[in-house]
Amino acid sequence: MKIREIQLQTHDLDGLKTFYRDKLGLPILRQGKRAFTVGIGNSRIKFSIAEDDDKPYYHFAINIPENQLAEAKKWLSERVALIEKDGQNEFRFESWNADAIYFYDPVGNIVELIARHNLRNASPKPFSAESLLSISEIGHPVDNVRLFCEHIRAELRLRLWDGDERTFAAVGDEEGLFIVVPINRPWFPADKPAENYPIAVDVV
Numbered sequence: 001m002k003i004r005e006i007q008l009q010t011h012d013l014d015g016l017k018t019f020y021r022d023k024l025g026l027p028i029l030r031q032g033k034r035a036f037t038v039g040i041g042n043s044r045i046k047f048s049i050a051e052d053d054d055k056p057y058y059h060f061a062i063n064i065p066e067n068q069l070a071e072a073k074k075w076l077s078e079r080v081a082l083i084e085k086d087g088q089n090e091f092r093f094e095s096w097n098a099d100a101i102y103f104y105d106p107v108g109n110i111v112e113l114i115a116r117h118n119l120r121n122a123s124p125k126p127f128s129a130e131s132l133l134s135i136s137e138i139g140h141p142v143d144n145v146r147l148f149c150e151h152i153r154a155e156l157r158l159r160l161w162d163g164d165e166r167t168f169a170a171v172g173d174e175e176g177l178f179i180v181v182p183i184n185r186p187w188f189p190a191d192k193p194a195e196n197y198p199i200a201v202d203v204v
Contacts, residue, residue: 001158001176003043003135007200008058009050015106016047023079025129043135056197059139059179059187061112062132069099069115071127076103076113085189102189110190116174136176138201141183141194145169148180156203176203
């Protein structure tokens with residue numbers, strides 16, 4: 001599964017646009033008074049103004065070249081503070097054969113850069129904004145993980161990648177995953193509760 005676009009809401013459109021464009025160096029593909037779209041490799045994020053007084057936040061992950069976690073960490077830490085947990089800011093996922101780093105954007109979205117070593121996407125180029133290859137995960141807090149997973153697996157013909165479908169499920173593949181969790185389950189490594197805000201996802 002490939003994630004072409006995720007559509008998220010925010011209370012601070014200008015702050016996010018400045019961050020993704022000026023701090024991270026990503027292209028703004030479209031913009032208006034109530035929304036803008038930022039390009040991330042082969043994917044896009046459309047941020048639009050929240051419909052009410054909520055201050056939405058989400059979790060999503062971006063694939064990077066599997067051989068460039070150290071370079072990504074240096075590049076990112078020059079632009080934003082990394083999220084730490086138990087004195088660490090770099091995390092190894094043995095069962096996924098992957099390594100990741102995390103940061104908050106200005107509205108509290110929990111953003112992950114992940115090097116998946118099963119993917120043949122190593123790069124000899126210096127790490128830059130162009131090394132952000134695509135969105136590969138979108139967090140989706142729900143009331144019932146199993147029912148939601150059954151729905152998207154049938155609707156989109158996806159398979160369970162990992163999880164028990166009770167407290168956690170990753171549905172899809174390493175190119176694109178729905179990370180399905182119960183509402184209020186803490187997002188790793190931030191320990192912020194997963195809350196359910198409006199979201200749309202365009203996949204192929």
